[in-house]
Amino acid sequence: MAYKQELWEEAKKKCHLGEEEIRMAKEMGLNLKSLIKNIPSKKEMWKAPVKDRIHEMYEKRMKKSKQKEKWKEQNNQ
Numbered sequence: 001m002a003y004k005q006e007l008w009e010e011a012k013k014k015c016h017l018g019e020e021e022i023r024m025a026k027e028m029g030l031n032l033k034s035l036i037k038n039i040p041s042k043k044e045m046w047k048a049p050v051k052d053r054i055h056e057m058y059e060k061r062m063k064k065s066k067q068k069e070k071w072k073e074q075n076n077q
Helices: 005-015 019-028 032-037 050-076
Strands: none
Touching: 005 019, 005 032, 019 050
8 A cells, every 4th residue: 555755755754754664654554553553662661662663564575575585596596
């Protein structure tokens, strides 16, 4: 689902995201409402900021896709 630019700007402001995090979130197809909903409150000190969670998710997905490509190359030879 494609979101309007205004909604991305709202998420950027509320979640304190930069352009890179927005690009990553769009690339992964993340739901804007869930990003905003998962902003940690002051009582949730254990919860990582949305910015950090996006980076973690992106790194995991990139690692998996590289492993998958490597596996395909090995099996095609």
